[in-house]
Amino acid sequence: MATRFTLRQLEYFIAVGEAGSIAQASDRVNVSSPSISTAVAQLEDEFGLPLFVRKHAHGLSLTQAGKRFMEQAKKVLAEADALNHLAGDISGSVRGPLAIGCLLTFAQVVLPAMRRLFETNYPDVRVSQYELHQLEIFEKLRRAEIDVAISYDLDIPADLEFIPLRELPPFAMLDEEHPLAGEAVVSVEELQKHPMVLLDLPHSSEYFLSFFTKIGVKPNIAERTRDMAVLRSLVANGFGYAIANLRPQIDQSPDGRRLRFVPLVGSVRRLRMGLVVPEGATNVLTVQTFVEHCRSVVDDWGFPGLPLPKDET
Incomplete structure (x- = not known):
């Protein structure tokens, strides 16, 4: 009999595995704790594997089977994202998931307004955002856990591409x-x-x-x-x-x-604010569209809701 599971169940399972608790995973994916608990239990029942060791005082930790299961689950989700991107490229429509990272120092000022306008213009894109420091941005881009990041041109490694948007004085x-x-x-x-x-x-x-x-x-x-x-x-x-x-x-x-x-x-x-992407990422329609959107926003407004300093206008 074919095994039945959903991509959403895998997403919740990975969130629990990385967070170490149902409550923290609930905050991370913005889903109720009972829904996440149910999804994990259904996966364990479906595959007949104990995925977590449950410790009352210390949350949850992955079993050896759970660790191997999570590695494969991440690959399955990555392939599903790739199919979404492929479907969008073939159809010429901007759709599917888009994971955006943003440097902690200006995540609260820049990203929400930029994201709001993008989602309004492209309602078929499912955006998730992550507030990160620079090293985390590099790591998550390399692991394909985010598609693009808004950051400064600080020590950008050779295997990542920086697309400048605006120069900022100190x-x-x-x-x-x-x-x-x-x-x-x-x-x-x-x-x-x-x-x-x-x-x-x-x-x-x-x-x-x-x-x-x-x-x-x-x-x-x-x-x-x-x-x-x-x-x-x-x-x-x-x-x-x-x-x-x-x-x-x-x-x-x-x-x-x-x-x-x-x-x-x-x-x-001066620092340059811009977008950091893996090499070749702008060939993906959704990422390319987000890059063009950010350029347009910065050119038109400086920053969403933020007047430029006088020497920048």
């Missing part, structure tokens, strides 16, 4: 009472004398610190964080300045305190 982010808050521009030499809050993400932190290395000085790092919202709050509450390349529309921290953004001058490298 700013010093300051609280209202900071001694440099009233300046029209500020140099790295001036910042070096004050405490710094560092956005401590792979590749991003190296970029910010390179400003100081280039002039032979060390910053006074007072705080480190991997979260952009926490960074803004630490700065707004006087723990130090930070450096950023994307200015939010509202110059406020999450707790409502005011921020000042002062352009950095001197020998400071």
